[in-house]
Amino acid sequence: MLPSVDFRPTPEQLELRDAVRAFLRDDPAVRSRSVREDGWIIGYDPEFSRRLGARGWIGLTWPRRYGGAERSYLDRLIVTEELLLAGAPVAAHWFGDRQIGPALLAHGSETQRAELLPRIARGELCFCVGMSEPNAGSDLAALETRAELRGDEFVIRGQKTWTSFAAHADYCYLVARTDPEARPHRGISEILVPMDVPGIEVRPIRDMVGETHFAELFFDDVRVPRAQLIGELHRGWYQIMQQLDYERSGIERLISNAPLWNEFKTWARDEGLTRDPVLRDEMAQIEIARFAGRQLIYRVASALSAGQVPGREAAAAKAICTEIEQRVARVVAAALGPAGLLEAGAPGAPLAGRAARNLLYAPAYTIQGGTNNILRNIVASRALGLPLS
Ligand SMILES: Cc1cc2nc3c(=O)[nH]c(=O)nc-3n(C[C@H](O)[C@H](O)[C@H](O)COP(=O)(O)OP(=O)(O)OC[C@H]3O[C@@H](n4cnc5c(N)ncnc54)[C@H](O)[C@@H]3O)c2cc1C
The missing domain is CATH 1.10.540.10 (Acyl-CoA dehydrogenase/oxidase, N-terminal domain)
Known part of the structure; x- marks a missing residue:
């Protein structure tokens, strides 16, 4: 509770x-x-x-x-x-x-x-988080990047992808396989890898918006001291699950595009757009959903304050709130119409550019940090006790 x-x-x-x-x-x-x-x-x-x-x-x-x-x-x-x-x-x-x-x-x-x-x-x-790989995203336990313990060193070889901030980071919080013989969820460890050691290559990925905040990350016999291991050897999986609870539970899952939404509300009112009953209804529904989402996130934060790590509530909050962000992106872009595609600051379209950018970025909200399908699986199993196929 x-x-x-x-x-x-x-x-x-x-x-x-x-x-x-x-x-x-x-x-x-x-x-x-x-x-x-x-x-x-x-x-x-x-x-x-x-x-x-x-x-x-x-x-x-x-x-x-x-x-x-x-x-x-x-x-x-x-x-x-x-x-x-x-x-x-x-x-x-x-x-x-x-x-x-x-x-x-x-x-x-x-x-x-x-x-x-x-x-x-x-x-x-600045940190980047090296979890996802070309063949391991939702099924993170399938990860193949290998960190072999040789004496007092890990020797790391493999590839990560979608690694946000990899081009800027001082350290990569890397999740790698340290025991290839163990079952998939076992034999995984977390290692803090300084990004300036030899053997690391960062190849930026350009997203639909044109931004390059994430990258592919290659490790070619990268050597780091054993002292860079976080927690217990081979027990990283359990630590990762806890880290993801922190990653998923924040207010950024609800208000990443709040500046656009807040400015849009004022603009729509000033321009008389809110006289349209359909738009007015959509805006009211979004406001109600945002209010409820905020209460959920406050509850999760208060559980964290009480020393609990509320994994299933964090998963539910992220699934619900990120879909609200996507509704915001859709409603703003639809209300602006073609004007939303103009350059930022074009006359008569103060939110232009930003609305189009946000619409293009919005699919990421329900993917990054675990897709909403996976979050619903967590709620199904941890909160409702349903079996997973
Ligand atoms: C903007 C952005 C930033 C990111 N930053 C990082 C980062 O910094 N570090 C990092 O490690 N990763 C990062 N990621 C990667 C992200 O965590 C993965 O994209 C995500 O976990 C999904 O994995 P995938 O892309 O391999 O998709 P897949 O796992 O291949 O999933 C494809 C589809 O199948 C569905 N699916 C898969 N398995 C199931 C299942 N069991 N039940 C129901 N549906 C299922 C998924 O919901 C999805 O719709 C980032 C992604 C984005 C978009």
Whole structure:
């Protein structure tokens, strides 16, 4: 059972929200962004991440001795919600803050924590996550990248794909097979690979929008010390499942395109488009769905604050909320019509370019971090006890 949530913010939380808003209002990188959607994917700006880190707003929930602020997951949710609503360029630190930090806290060695967590909290480190492969996506346990332990070193050979931020990252959080004889879910380990070691090749992939935020990643006899292993050898699968719960449960699964939606609502009202009962109804339905989705995400954050890792609720929240994001993209593009395909800022079409970009990007919402089919399987098995074929 998830704990009940008191949705009234405390005075400290209101203060935190006001401080983040004031910072974002004045920050030059936020003010100058022309596309405000998907800031956690395409908004790579290490200087911004450092400014945020200097305020103490990265690693907010972590112990103080590792550079954190020992605040709650609800507090972190307040900060991330404000960042995404403002369209801030948060991509450089996003994975580190969201999942690598918690993974290191749960499974990392004391040396790894002491060395890496304060740097993540200062916004100095960018991570990529090397899970998917050409023949292993939804069925991640089919992964073939091999990390062979030879003495005190891992020797890594294989290929990852769709690796977001691979071209910028300082480290790859790599999932590799360390025991090829074991059953698929066993014999997998997590290894932190510095991206500047010899033998790594990054080949950027261009997506439908024209952006290159992800890449193919090749490992050709890459050597890293055994000390780079995270947690237990061959037991990575169980650690990965927990990491995915963190990856799936955040507010970015609901409000990646909120800047577009919020500006669209004002524009549609000003232009009189909302006199159309069909559009008005669609907009109302989306608002209701967004309200319900937000409550779900707040419940998940409050469970995390209470020390639970709510895997099935996180899966349900991501499946529901990402489909709302896709509805936003469709409704905005349809309402703008051909004007939505014009260049950004064209006369009479203030949201043009951004609406088309978002429509093209939106299929990714229900794929990245695990497809919605897989998330529904998780809900079916973990929440409803249904057998999986
Ligand atoms: C924008 C973006 C960023 C990404 N970033 C990263 C990253 O940083 N690191 C990383 O490792 N990966 C990343 N990925 C990859 C992502 O995790 C995978 O694309 C995803 O897990 C799906 O795997 P796949 O593409 O191999 O599709 P497949 O697994 O081949 O699935 C194809 C279709 O079959 C369905 N399907 C498969 N198995 C089942 C089943 N058992 N039951 C029902 N339906 C099923 C799927 O739902 C899907 O519709 C990213 C993807 C995108 C789009």
